[in-house]
Amino acid sequence: MTLATLHGRIQTKLVSYIILALISIPFSLLFGGAIWNLFAIAIGIGLILETIWGFVIEHQPGWLTLLLAALEFSLITLGALLLNLPMPISHAAVYYFVSWAIIQLFFLYVFPVFRLNWADNGSEIWS
Amino acid sequence: MHQKPSNTAPGRFPIGIIGGGFGALMAYAVLRFRGVSSQDIRIFSPDSSPEASWHAFVKNINQKTLRSESVAHFFPTDSPGLATYESLKNWSIKPLIYSWFDQYHPTVEFFVQHVRSVARATGFLRASTPCRVARIEKQGDSFHLFEEGSKQPCTIVRHLILAIGHGPITTPDPIAQYQAQYPYDTHVASAFSQKNIRPGATVIVIGDGLTAATEWMNILENGGKVIAVSMRGFTFNQPLNTPRRYFSTRGFIPYRTLPDAQRLQTLRDATKGTIPGYRYWNKMFAAAVKNETLQLIQGSLQEISQTEGRVRCMVQLPKNASLLPLEADYLISATGFAPVTTHPLLSQLIKQYNLETIDTVLKVDESFAISKLSSDHSLAFVIGPAAGWSLPCADSVGGMKITARTIADRLLGSETFQWREVAFKGRQWLRLMTRKELI
Numbered sequence: 001m002t003l004a005t006l007h008g009r010i011q012t013k014l015v016s017y018i019i020l021a022l023i024s025i026p027f028s029l030l031f032g033g034a035i036w037n038l039f040a041i042a043i044g045i046g047l048i049l050e051t052i053w054g055f056v057i058e059h060q061p062g063w064l065t066l067l068l069a070a071l072e073f074s075l076i077t078l079g080a081l082l083l084n085l086p087m088p089i090s091h092a093a094v095y096y097f098v099s100w101a102i103i104q105l106f107f108l109y110v111f112p113v114f115r116l117n118w119a120d121n122g123s124e125i126w127s
Numbered sequence: 128m129h130q131k132p133s134n135t136a137p138g139r140f141p142i143g144i145i146g147g148g149f150g151a152l153m154a155y156a157v158l159r160f161r162g163v164s165s166q167d168i169r170i171f172s173p174d175s176s177p178e179a180s181w182h183a184f185v186k187n188i189n190q191k192t193l194r195s196e197s198v199a200h201f202f203p204t205d206s207p208g209l210a211t212y213e214s215l216k217n218w219s220i221k222p223l224i225y226s227w228f229d230q231y232h233p234t235v236e237f238f239v240q241h242v243r244s245v246a247r248a249t250g251f252l253r254a255s256t257p258c259r260v261a262r263i264e265k266q267g268d269s270f271h272l273f274e275e276g277s278k279q280p281c282t283i284v285r286h287l288i289l290a291i292g293h294g295p296i297t298t299p300d301p302i303a304q305y306q307a308q309y310p311y312d313t314h315v316a317s318a319f320s321q322k323n324i325r326p327g328a329t330v331i332v333i334g335d336g337l338t339a340a341t342e343w344m345n346i347l348e349n350g351g352k353v354i355a356v357s358m359r360g361f362t363f364n365q366p367l368n369t370p371r372r373y374f375s376t377r378g379f380i381p382y383r384t385l386p387d388a389q390r391l392q393t394l395r396d397a398t399k400g401t402i403p404g405y406r407y408w409n410k411m412f413a414a415a416v417k418n419e420t421l422q423l424i425q426g427s428l429q430e431i432s433q434t435e436g437r438v439r440c441m442v443q444l445p446k447n448a449s450l451l452p453l454e455a456d457y458l459i460s461a462t463g464f465a466p467v468t469t470h471p472l473l474s475q476l477i478k479q480y481n482l483e484t485i486d487t488v489l490k491v492d493e494s495f496a497i498s499k500l501s502s503d504h505s506l507a508f509v510i511g512p513a514a515g516w517s518l519p520c521a522d523s524v525g526g527m528k529i530t531a532r533t534i535a536d537r538l539l540g541s542e543t544f545q546w547r548e549v550a551f552k553g554r555q556w557l558r559l560m561t562r563k564e565l566i
Contacts, residue, residue: 003375059371062227112205113556114549115542116157117532119198119205122376 006054008123013050016103023099034087041079140169143284147172150290150511157531159565160203165250173259178242184319188341192232199524201245209233268505287507294465305431318461334461336400352420360425364404369397369520397519467512494537508534
């Protein structure tokens with residue numbers, strides 16, 4: 001059960017960007033430097049969305065996480081199109097969903113081992 | 128890491144846990160995971176295993192699955208959930224998919240296996256002393272624990288965790304009077320006792336929670352008819368035993384800021400009996416109401432008598448002076464447990480040390496410590512239903528986990544991301560997953 005606070009959502013998202021930065025390194029070698037532009041768009045849109053979700057979503061079950069990811073990807077793609085990013089949508093989709101899956105697995109299975117009360121604290125890391 | 132409470136003399140223990148059920152296992156598992164040695168914790172309980180009394184209860188009501196979800200387990204970490212564990216065990220993705228929709232509920236048997244496996248991996252039974260603590264005395268920076276009738280303490284502990292579970296099973300007065308009058312009559316029984324209900328029988332079920340609804344199901348599946356009676360009425364479709372928001376700071380921090388009277392009312396509302404919205408149950412209950420094999424009555428039981436081998440009840444309806452007579456083959460009382468403050472050990476402590484209570488609720492601080500029994504070097508905590516003042520969901524596996532982690536933080540200090548601690552936890556987790564005993 002995920003019952004994150006607004007602070008928890010933003011803090012967790014910020015930590016997820018460290019992982020995303022690491023994942024972006026091999027992707028930039030594979031798909032080119034435009035990955036870093038996409039990374040920057042993802043940070044902006046991700047933080048805005050988490051702020052909104054912090055106010056409107058109390059409980060986030062697994063199915064909703066999937067739906068929110070699809071929405072986030074759509075908005076990032078829109079941002080990339082508006083900024084004329086030189087990258088095919090297929091590359092952006094592979095980058096986004098592979099990163100998303102790794103980050104999800106990290107927060108579902110790895111992070112809670114090292115911070116036992118992370119979920120109890122509304123996903124807040126520095127509390 | 129390895130921040131242990133300081134060593135004490137032989138026969139004395141840094142941490143003592145009174146009670147041997149779920150609360151005790153959770154507190155013990157979290158402390159062991161955080162690096163406290165099994166030699167530094169002693170559990171005092173007459174129970175032979177942590178699930179024994181709970182398992183006997185659920186067997187008697189024929190409960191097959193738990194109301195709780197994937198994350199309600201006894202691993203000290205949230206990861207992996209029981210759905211992941213079951214998926215890997217049975218090589219099936221079904222539990223995970225159910226879990227994504229909050230529809231995963233472990234079976235009683237799977238849960239019992241899990242409890243036993245955590246007890247083994249943490250050395251819980253080895254740390255247990257078969258003993259019923261009847262009296263506690265605070266002396267300086269330690270607690271002296273006494274067995275029934277003994278003037279010498281059986282042990283001395285520095286920190287105390289009270290994991291005493293619920294108060295006794297409640298029996299409404301008319302039922303208690305009836306049972307005193309007809310002690311061998313089997314037509315009136317508690318849900319938690321063994322019962323022999325004839326198929327097709329009409330049964331009055333008093334109560335409005337999961338236990339009552341499980342009994343409705345048993346009776347309906349046996350071709351019987353249910354007359355359900357509750358003083359407060361019935362609340363359907365609540366997934367967990369308390370509203371979900373209380374399982375995180377998002378819900379329990381605002382709760383803790385409420386003025387006492389409002390907080391007490393919120394606690395009462397949050398912990399009232401409710402019925403989960405299992406799809407199969409909803410379908411069955413809707414059909415039963417339609418064909419009049421399930422009758423829901425809001426009212427309070429006033430009187431029970433025998434009439435030609437059957438049970439006759441008088442029920443007081445709300446806002447109605449008249450009494451409603453009901454007749455059935457059996458009556459089952461499923462009204463839950465008395466407040467934990469009626470537990471003999473806790474009620475004695477309350478009187479002895481003038482502990483702060485509000486109505487029937489013990490006041491504990493935000494780290495689940497009893498202030499009047501705690502000092503800088505010796506702390507007394509509660510886990511389980513007794514912790515409700517600080518956490519409305521304390522009487523649930525998820526709530527006990529929050530309580531246990533908070534207690535561990537208070538005793539051992541907050542968790543850090545120092546590499547030694549991270550490496551230690553990683554090792555502990557691997558041992559837990561490979562069913563090796565924790566360090």
